[in-house]
Amino acid sequence: MLIDKRSLIKGAAALAFAAGLAAPLTSARADTLPERFANLYEAAKKEGQVVFYTSYRQETSTAVLEFWRKNFPDVKLNIVQKQTLDLIPTIEAEKAAGRTNPDVVFISQRFILDDWKKRGYLTPYKVRDFDKIGGNYRDADGNYLATAATLLSAAYNPKVFPDPSVLPKKITDFLDPKWKGKIVFSDPRSAASQLTWFQTLLAHNIITWDTIKGFAAQDFLFTRGNAESVRLLVAGERDLSPLISSQNVVTAKERGQSIEAYILDEGVVTNENYLSIFKGGPNPEAAKLLIEVLTSAEGQEIVANAGSYIPTHPDAKTPAGLPKLADIKVIVADQDIGGDASQKFLEQFDAVFNRQ
Structure with missing residues (x-):
């Protein structure tokens, strides 16, 4: 209604x-994600895993994990799931102890990422679709990128x-x-x-x-x-x-x-959620692969459908009943x-x- x-x-x-959730992923795309990121996948295979700290809900983590296993079975995805306000002190404590455990982080607090950028915690990386995603939803240097909004x-x-x-x-x-x-x-x-x-x-x-x-x-x-x-x-x-x-x-x-x-x-x-690669993470090539996949139109659709998010990628379908970001006053x-x-x-x- x-x-x-x-x-x-x-x-x-x-x-x-x-x-109801959105319609299935679009079928008109010319290549699959494993084909599109074949070189990164080969490099990630040598590392064998990727560590992902995320504030996803459980159903979203499950959907992403299943999608990853199907498409990239030779790289294990290890998910550490906590609320954003719990993830932040966890990461801060690990950094204070001289450890960088995550490869990729997904949180909803942009000002924290700006602080981590200044402190040298993040690795700038411009994904393949960086220029497609609006300037409001990304750091100009590629330190973070919003892929989901509520x-x-x-x-x-x-x-x-x-x-x-x-x-x-x-x-x-x-x-x-x-x-x-x-x-x-x-x-x-x-x-x-x-x-x-x-x-x-x-x-x-x-x-x-x-x-x-x-x-x-x-x-x-x-x-x-x-x-x-x-x-x-x-x-x-x-x-x-x-x-x-x-x-x-x-x-x-x-x-x-x-x-x-x-x-x-x-x-x-709107409450945006951002992806970022952590500098000094244990699996830097696998980190690039994961962030490429999750920022792609296909990856954003998986997350959006499972978690009732609005994607920021213009080619990603928005779940049924939710507006596109371009159609509302944000x-x-x-x-x-x-x-x-x-x-x-x-x-x-x-x-x-x-x-x-």
Whole structure:
């Protein structure tokens, strides 16, 4: 079911988080990945493995692992899977101990990669399709490349609101007293996406602390994460939210649950995920092969379908029900998430909401 077009940005395609995954990979490509990267594959075979630190969900890791085994059976893919905010201190601790364990890293915090670039942790490498991927989604020197994005958009229960035209159109519309006691929101102390959303909107002057004080008067029901917020919306315990991650909405809709997402007039914050090669990693040739594969259109489709991501490669098909990045007004999340700025935000946020 398509979302009411009145809720979309000017000229944007309707955003509908429909059930089901995207169609199979395109069959018109002239060569296979093993053929395209035959020389890299031969070099990687001599190393025999590649170590991948990633914040993928389990189903995404499983899909990538199966795809890799099928196409590159002579190079073992070793996946270390953690949340981004857990991966970062793990890598920092390993570097402090004089070790570089990963060959390739996939995380969602660009400012961390910029810091690692300055500290000489990363190996610049421009993949074959580097010039096809938009400048917003890559480091100019090739130190990192965004291959997947999620939307941090508003959501609601369509059983409660069969006519979506009555929904809030702007962030400040959620301050209307009629929404008091009806809003669910994940706690930015436990949900990184909510923390990203708040810090990004403040940095871009889209909201102010007065807006957040207005939220505090609306009797928000806080949850620990997006999955729980979805559950409460679907159950009818709350009716709408200014923010739920698109991954969770798509997953719920695939299960036939009653939830829809839509984009507010200000645009939508996107949470990009980046790939980078680590300097001094144990398998440098295999690292190049892995990052070539995961940044290719085929690789991005595998990840997008398994994890409900939006690919950044223009030739990669977007999963059903998700918009192309080019069709929406994107608010780039380029803030220091998880660092000192986040701690200061959370302290002020707790004070506004009178939380001890």
